[in-house]
Amino acid sequence: MKEFNVIGKNVIKKDAVDKVLGKAKFAADMKLPNMLVAGVKRSEVPSGKVININAEKAKKVPGVVSVLTYKDIPGENIIGIINKDEPILVEDKIRRIGDAIAIVAAEDESTLEKALELIEVEIEETQGVFTIEDALKEDSPKVHGDTNILAEKILKRGDVDAAFKKCDVIVENEYSTPVIAHMFIEPEATLANYEEGIITFYSSTQNPHYDRGEVARMLGITLNRVRSVQATTGGGFGGKLDISTQCHTALLAFYTNRPIKMVRSREESMKVSSKRHPHYMKFKTGATKDGKILATDVELLQDTGAYGSYGLAVITRSMVHAQGPYEIPNVRIRAKMVYTNNPMSGAMRGFGVPQVAIGHEGQMDALAEKLGIDPVEIRTKNCFQTGSVTATGQKLVDSIGIYETIKKAADKAEQIMDKEGK
Amino acid sequence: MLVRGKGIGCMWYGIGNTGLPNPAAAFVKVHIDGSVTVLAGCADIGQGSDTVLSQIVAETLGVTFDKVYIKSGDTEATPEGGATSASRQTYISGNACHFAALEAKENIVKVASEILKCDEEEVVLINNTAYKNGCEDKTITYKEIMLGLKSRGLLAIGKGQFNPSASALVENMQGIPYATYAFATHIAEVEVNTETGEVTVLKIVAAHDVGKAINKKNVEGQIEGGCLMGMGFALSEKLIINNGHMKNPDFNSYIIQTAQDMPEIYPIIVEEESGEGPFGAKGVGEPALIPAAPAIINAIYDAIGIRFTHLPLTADVVLDAIKKKEETK
Numbered sequence: 001m002k003e004f005n006v007i008g009k010n011v012i013k014k015d016a017v018d019k020v021l022g023k024a025k026f027a028a029d030m031k032l033p034n035m036l037v038a039g040v041k042r043s044e045v046p047s048g049k050v051i052n053i054n055a056e057k058a059k060k061v062p063g064v065v066s067v068l069t070y071k072d073i074p075g076e077n078i079i080g081i082i083n084k085d086e087p088i089l090v091e092d093k094i095r096r097i098g099d100a101i102a103i104v105a106a107e108d109e110s111t112l113e114k115a116l117e118l119i120e121v122e123i124e125e126t127q128g129v130f131t132i133e134d135a136l137k138e139d140s141p142k143v144h145g146d147t148n149i150l151a152e153k154i155l156k157r158g159d160v161d162a163a164f165k166k167c168d169v170i171v172e173n174e175y176s177t178p179v180i181a182h183m184f185i186e187p188e189a190t191l192a193n194y195e196e197g198i199i200t201f202y203s204s205t206q207n208p209h210y211d212r213g214e215v216a217r218m219l220g221i222t223l224n225r226v227r228s229v230q231a232t233t234g235g236g237f238g239g240k241l242d243i244s245t246q247c248h249t250a251l252l253a254f255y256t257n258r259p260i261k262m263v264r265s266r267e268e269s270m271k272v273s274s275k276r277h278p279h280y281m282k283f284k285t286g287a288t289k290d291g292k293i294l295a296t297d298v299e300l301l302q303d304t305g306a307y308g309s310y311g312l313a314v315i316t317r318s319m320v321h322a323q324g325p326y327e328i329p330n331v332r333i334r335a336k337m338v339y340t341n342n343p344m345s346g347a348m349r350g351f352g353v354p355q356v357a358i359g360h361e362g363q364m365d366a367l368a369e370k371l372g373i374d375p376v377e378i379r380t381k382n383c384f385q386t387g388s389v390t391a392t393g394q395k396l397v398d399s400i401g402i403y404e405t406i407k408k409a410a411d412k413a414e415q416i417m418d419k420e421g422k
Numbered sequence: 423m424l425v426r427g428k429g430i431g432c433m434w435y436g437i438g439n440t441g442l443p444n445p446a447a448a449f450v451k452v453h454i455d456g457s458v459t460v461l462a463g464c465a466d467i468g469q470g471s472d473t474v475l476s477q478i479v480a481e482t483l484g485v486t487f488d489k490v491y492i493k494s495g496d497t498e499a500t501p502e503g504g505a506t507s508a509s510r511q512t513y514i515s516g517n518a519c520h521f522a523a524l525e526a527k528e529n530i531v532k533v534a535s536e537i538l539k540c541d542e543e544e545v546v547l548i549n550n551t552a553y554k555n556g557c558e559d560k561t562i563t564y565k566e567i568m569l570g571l572k573s574r575g576l577l578a579i580g581k582g583q584f585n586p587s588a589s590a591l592v593e594n595m596q597g598i599p600y601a602t603y604a605f606a607t608h609i610a611e612v613e614v615n616t617e618t619g620e621v622t623v624l625k626i627v628a629a630h631d632v633g634k635a636i637n638k639k640n641v642e643g644q645i646e647g648g649c650l651m652g653m654g655f656a657l658s659e660k661l662i663i664n665n666g667h668m669k670n671p672d673f674n675s676y677i678i679q680t681a682q683d684m685p686e687i688y689p690i691i692v693e694e695e696s697g698e699g700p701f702g703a704k705g706v707g708e709p710a711l712i713p714a715a716p717a718i719i720n721a722i723y724d725a726i727g728i729r730f731t732h733l734p735l736t737a738d739v740v741l742d743a744i745k746k747k748e749e750t751k
Contacts, residue, residue, distance in 0.1 A: 010639040046666025155595035178660040207505040230495030270671035325434035361716030401631025401694035402605035409629040413609040
């Protein structure tokens with residue numbers, strides 16, 4: 001093997017010393033002279049129609065500098081990393097608890113809180129949809145447009161129905177995984193400033209260039225007039241891929257010509273940041289008596305909540321990976337992703353793969369038991385090798401280490417784990 | 423009664439966006455004193471990309487790690503790196519940095535060969551020095567080379583970009599969704615308390631094919647964190663949502679695993695080098711999480727003979743299932 005001088009070496013992480021000493025500056029730690037603090041008035045109902053927003057009382061509070069609604073957005077009021085379906089500030093339709101209705105900039109925190117309380121929002125609450133089953137009904141209320149289905153897809157290779165007839169054993173199981181939160185350690189924050197025709201903002205983010213594009217479109221200005229800087233970021237796990245505080249702070253800085261800082265509380269962060277898509281899954285998997293898997297048939301139902309976020313990436317990736325790291329000649333994966341009035345689901349470490357892995361690995365052990373063979377053996381017997389073809393028809397030729405990982409893990413487990421097993 | 427069991431979980435994970443272009447770019451400049459600046463769009467969110475990208479540039483240029491300063495994630499200074507997601511930055515921004523460094527290196531190698539009076543192919547750059555291959559005792563410093571560039575009116579700058587060779591998924595979702603995949607296997611040992619339903623994870627062996635570990639400690643850190651997050655997915659985490667209302671939006675009521683729950687973890691790094699990856703690297707960020715929960719579920723089955731299919735497996739869920747099983751006996 002080639003010898004390296006720096007690659008493969010345990011050099012100390014660039015950010016380690018500052019973080020250990022508490023010197024790292026997160027967006028919430030940043031300050032500029034003349035800075036205002038900002039917050040968001042949010043919906044407390046999951047589904048409804050905004051009849052009227054009255055900010056007069058809030059505006060009169062001494063120390064309140066700016067209160068803005070959708071009417072104040074000079075450019076486009078719609079964001080989203082894949083499909084753009086989320087308003088920066090709600091115009092009429094409320095789709096979830098936490099939808100942003102108005103934003104406030106004030107001299108200090110207590111003034112800000114008072115102003116947010118004094119904004120009067122008249123909402124006509126409407127019937128929402130909260131389960132996939134309800135969302136799919138013909139006559140259900142629609143979260144966006146005229147259907148609640150964000151995407152419906154099929155992945156197919158070979159002939160699963162014919163293949164199941166040749167199987168000696170078949171296992172069928174239903175699986176589900178819940179809504180999961182990222183729990184990144186640092187809640188979202190942005191500091192924005194508008195100077196000399198340039199909007200600059202420092203954010204806790206996983207994608208500063210995407211943030212730049214959304215802020216530029218919102219303000220109706222060109223990309224070279226927006227500077228998006230990633231502040232030191234305390235984790236993300238996918239939860240900081242959507243726009244959080246960037247657009248709201250930038251809009252307030254644009255109007256007030258003063259630096260604006262917005263920091264989410266943990267509870268606000270939990271309610272409005274994306275979540276892991278809950279999955280409802282059916283797996284049917286069949287093998288011959290010598291343990292070769294011939295077919296797998298999978299159905300996935302996924303709830304993306306009020307907005308698409310990374311949903312379209314999750315449905316595709318979860319389908320592509322649902323067969324697991326095994327060569328299976330006949331595969332059918334069907335999936336539906338729906339909108340509901342639940343919290344928004346989006347990117348979270350694995351994009352749907354942790355969910356389908358609960359299914360494909362449950363099936364492997366269930367098959368092994370039925371066949372009376374060892375769980376390790378059924379995996380080594382079926383795992384991808386160089387030259388294997390996946391369900392999307394891709395011939396795997398580059399770096400296929402699954403067999404090695406199974407062997408090495410099994411050998412190590414043999415050494416260190418309780419020999420009896422029980 | 424305390425009962426132990428072992429279980430296995432495997433996974434595969436495509437690196438980068440699925441069937442879509444997802445390029446990244448970087449700039450590299452070597453300064454007159456032999457120090458280096460890297461400008462990369464890639465956001466380091468704590469996972470260590472600034473470190474790994476700097477290592478890639480240092481290795482490519484033959485300088486030590488401490489010579490490399492990286493500025494990342496500033497749209498006024500750095501070219502686009504795309505999202506820090508999909509376990510893609512080591513592979514994609516890593517390649518962008520590697521290519522940028524290779525371009526910056528061109529003039530350095532040219533001038534070094536003139537000073538050393540040898541062919542460009544014979545120039546070895548290592549540890550902030552250069553020598554003619556085979557003549558390790560006659561070294562010149564990076565500073566001498568950079569002064570050589572200066573006197574010739576040359577600069578050492580480079581740009582790099584990389585987009586993985588995937589293709590769109592068309593009819594029945596056929597196509598090449600990813601250029602390369604990471605693979606992993608976890609084996610977990612658990613102990614189930616049959617009187618309380620509580621599950622304790624004792625040990626996890628976690629073997630990951632990462633292509634090439636640019637920084638082994640970083641990879642191990644990702645694996646260990648992923649195991650703990652996978653334990654939360656299997657055993658404790660669930661947001662309770664009732665008609666759109668979140669019932670447990672805080673750390674008191676949404677239970678993640680913490681340092682006190684950490685089992686013994688044995689990371690194993692497998693290096694099946696990827697042809698397209700920088701120095702053969704793929705990715706590990708998301709793969710680290712994925713096999714842990716399936717391995718734990720299968721270990722619980724091994725311990726008590728109950729196959730759970732609905733997460734999470736909190737103590738009450740496990741205890742209920744144990745009671746039901748005893749009743750049907």
